[in-house]
Amino acid sequence: QSALTQPASVSGSPGQSITISCTGTSSDVGGYNYVSWYQLHPGKAPKLMIYDVSNRPSGVSNRFSGSKSGNTASLTISGLQAEDEADYYCSSYTSSSTPYVFGAGTKVTVL
Amino acid sequence: EVQLVESGGGLVQPGGSLRLSCAASTFTLSSYKMHWVRQAPGRALEWVSYMSYSASTIYYADSVKGRFTISRDDAKNSLYLQMNSLRAEDTAIYYCAREAILYNFDYWGRGTLATVSS
Numbered sequence: 260q261s262a263l264t265q266p267a268s269v270s271g272s273p274g275q276s277i278t279i280s281c282t283g284t285s286s287d288v289g290g291y292n293y294v295s296w297y298q299l300h301p302g303k304a305p306k307l308m309i310y311d312v313s314n315r316p317s318g319v320s321n322r323f324s325g326s327k328s329g330n331t332a333s334l335t336i337s338g339l340q341a342e343d344e345a346d347y348y349c350s351s352y353t354s355s356s357t358p359y360v361f362g363a364g365t366k367v368t369v370l
Numbered sequence: 371e372v373q374l375v376e377s378g379g380g381l382v383q384p385g386g387s388l389r390l391s392c393a394a395s396t397f398t399l400s401s402y403k404m405h406w407v408r409q410a411p412g413r414a415l416e417w418v419s420y421m422s423y424s425a426s427t428i429y430y431a432d433s434v435k436g437r438f439t440i441s442r443d444d445a446k447n448s449l450y451l452q453m454n455s456l457r458a459e460d461t462a463i464y465y466c467a468r469e470a471i472l473y474n475f476d477y478w479g480r481g482t483l484a485t486v487s488s
Contacts (some may be wrong), residue, residue, distance in 0.1 A: 295473075302480070304374070304465075304480045305465065307474060310471050358420075358429065
């Protein structure tokens, strides 16, 4: 069982905004600003979309943004496009025995 | 463009072994922290193993500790994962990933599929 809780699925129409939540504890999401988000398309290399809660790597569209409040981090995709349809995973540093933990993953569907 | 290419996956019987490789291009592996992450069919990503720049610090997930070994060949600019005593639950796509930003995986390979089945 994954340590970080994400909704199984989120959907939206083209042009809309959607938000994916990632809930942990004070030992991971809430305790550190080391939350990242990854986009997975089948057969392709996972792609880093957001790092350190809210920073976008070079080349990632500014339609993607991240935030955190307490033990919950969020990824918002604005102006939803067909190419955004993918699985999204959050990850956080954790003070537990294994220092890296992922969320359960969220399937984004563009209607 | 940073490239990571995994290889070595395949079908193996329970109790068997596989050695996965990850070849890096356009950057020097030994200058970065490197990881193996896996995704079982229909399951979430799971962090598996980590090696520091100097290779002096290594971590494993509890689920693979004692069975998997991470290593690196600097001359070949490649990362490896030796997987022994394989179980059905080790069936997954195995990705190597680079950690250039602290506690974030900035580049990943496309993965290699390891299937453990009789």
